[in-house]
Amino acid sequence: MIKCRLCFLLTAFAMAPIFLCCCQRAQAGKVRLSVAEWNVQTFFDARKDGTEYAEFTKSKYWGEDAYTARLRRLSAALKKLDAEVVVLEEIESEKVLYDLANFLAGDWNFSRHYVYGCFSKLPGSAIGCAVLSRYPLENLRAHALELRGEAPMPKMRPLMCVDICKKGRRLTLLVNHWKSKSGGGGEQWRLWQEKVLAVHLETAARSGAALACGDFNKDIGEFRRENEGTVLLHGLWTDKDISVRSPWYGSDGSLVEPGSYCFHGEWSRIDGFFSAGDIAITSFAPQMQGEWCNAQTHEPYRYQIWNGSGFSDHLPLRCTVSF
Numbered sequence: 322m323i324k325c326r327l328c329f330l331l332t333a334f335a336m337a338p339i340f341l342c343c344c345q346r347a348q349a350g351k352v353r354l355s356v357a358e359w360n361v362q363t364f365f366d367a368r369k370d371g372t373e374y375a376e377f378t379k380s381k382y383w384g385e386d387a388y389t390a391r392l393r394r395l396s397a398a399l400k401k402l403d404a405e406v407v408v409l410e411e412i413e414s415e416k417v418l419y420d421l422a423n424f425l426a427g428d429w430n431f432s433r434h435y436v437y438g439c440f441s442k443l444p445g446s447a448i449g450c451a452v453l454s455r456y457p458l459e460n461l462r463a464h465a466l467e468l469r470g471e472a473p474m475p476k477m478r479p480l481m482c483v484d485i486c487k488k489g490r491r492l493t494l495l496v497n498h499w500k501s502k503s504g505g506g507g508e509q510w511r512l513w514q515e516k517v518l519a520v521h522l523e524t525a526a527r528s529g530a531a532l533a534c535g536d537f538n539k540d541i542g543e544f545r546r547e548n549e550g551t552v553l554l555h556g557l558w559t560d561k562d563i564s565v566r567s568p569w570y571g572s573d574g575s576l577v578e579p580g581s582y583c584f585h586g587e588w589s590r591i592d593g594f595f596s597a598g599d600i601a602i603t604s605f606a607p608q609m610q611g612e613w614c615n616a617q618t619h620e621p622y623r624y625q626i627w628n629g630s631g632f633s634d635h636l637p638l639r640c641t642v643s644f
Contacts, residue, residue, distance in 0.1 A: 351643050352490045353603070354456075357404035359637035360498070360536040360592060361395060362624050363448065365413045366420070372447045373413070380626050387629050392417075394612075396424035398632060399453075401611050403433065404639055406485060407453040410498045410536045415440045418451045425453075441481040441496075450481050450496045450535065459484045464517055475500065477510060480517050482525070492600065492644050493525035497535030511539055512555060519554035519563040526598030530644035533565070533595040536635065541569040541576070541590040549574035552595065565595040568605030568640060581607055581636045583620045594640050605640040613637070 365377050367388040377383045399407055399421075412418060418440050426434050435453035441463045442449025452458065463479040481496040497518060500510040518533055525531035545553040545562075550570040553562040569577050569590050580588030596602050609619040613632035623634035 352488050353641055353643050354406060354485070354487055354492065355404040355639065355641045356406045356408065356494075356532065356534065356594075357399070357402045357608070357637055357639045358408045358410075358534040358592060358594065359402075360410040360633060360635040361412065362633040362635065363411050363413075364391070364395070364409075364417055365448075366416050368416070370414075372445060374447060376626060382626050382629065387626075390629055391624070392420055392424050394632065396421060396427070398611055398613055398637070399425060400429060400433075402608060402637055402639060405455045405487075406494070407435065408494070408496055408534050409451045409453070410496075411448045412440065412451045413448055418453070422453060439481075439483055441479060443476070443479060446476060446478070448478075448498075450478065450498055452481075452483060452494065452496065454485060456485055456487045459486060464521060466513055466517055468513065472509075475507075475510060477514065480514070480521060482521060490530075490644055492530045492532060492642070495522055495525065495531065495533040497533060497537055499536065499538045501538050507538070511537070515539075516555050516557040520557040522554070522565065522595065522597050523556075523563045529598055530600035530642075531597045532600060532642060533597075534593065534638075536592050538591050541567055541593060546570075554595070563597070565597045566602065567593060567595055568602045569593055577606065579607065579609075579619055581638060582634065586620075592635055592638055594638070596642065600642055600644040603641050603643050605638070608637045608639050611637075 363374060365373050367385040418438050422435050422438060435455060437454040437458045438452060439458055439461045440449060440451045443465060461483045463481050465479040466477055468474050477500050478498040483494050485492045485494055499514045500507040522531050522533050547553055547564060550566050552565050552567045554565055556562055580590045581592035582589050614621045614636060621634055621636050622631040624631040
């Protein structure tokens with residue numbers, strides 16, 4: 322059985338007034354929007370809620386000072402990425418999102434502030450997904466998966482959908498963080514998450530522009546391909562497949578280098594974007610020009626609790642879309 326429900330409501334930050342979204346009347350002509358996506362690796366706040374991973378709760382190195390230092394480092398990285406919309410996976414709470422937005426406000430140009438944001442996770446979960454935006458967000462919904470009659474179901478993050486409104490144009494953003502490959506048996510659950518994404522991505526694409534992004538824990542090469550740049554997602558209610566476009570594939574069918582995640586020297590492309598409907602991805606690249614990765618090998622500097630160094634074990638991705 323599939324159960325879809327609203328988990329969290331849209332939150333506007335206290336640092337700025339709440340503005341209403343005005344996308345009801347679309348203006349002529351398309352707009353461009355830059356979007357960054359990053360799994361920031363278990364970004365917990367300093368408050369103990371009982372759902373944190375043991376490596377944090379048992380560590381003498383984790384606390385308010387370490388949390389503040391990590392916030393400062395992430396905000397500096399996001400300023401360098403300078404995307405109009407930022408999608409983050411593995412954020413613990415709304416508190417992290419508020420704190421990050423306030424760190425970003427600082428002495429930065431006001432036109433670059435992230436005035437809007439939203440967050441979603443299932444009750445009792447350790448981490449969730451978040452969106453920061455310079456443009457109004459609207460209609461947040463989260464679709465959780467519940468299956469009965471199969472093997473015991475692990476905890477899985479919901480699919481988060483939210484509308485972004487820029488200059489009278491609307492883009493539906495679908496944020497994913499699929500089941501990890503660790504522990505084995507994850508493929509069947511990722512397949513169900515793929516089916517949930519496919520049905521909501523297709524629905525959003527029928528009425529306009531849709532962009533899915535996140536950590537799929539599934540290399541782009543593991544998805545079925547139709548042709549260069551086109552990927553097939555498994556449908557939910559029928560055997561119909563959903564065609565989407567992936568920017569990991571270049572115009573000649575070759576893969577963009579190097580990838581988004583590196584394990585024991587081997588790169589994979591488990592993070593990414595899929596577009597569908599009235600939208601085009603006009604640019605895309607893993608972000609390798611920053612303090613978050615090795616300048617020569619481009620391997621990301623994972624966060625280390627014991628000395629407080631590093632950013633994440635994933636590279637951030639950035640794209641520009643036209644819709």
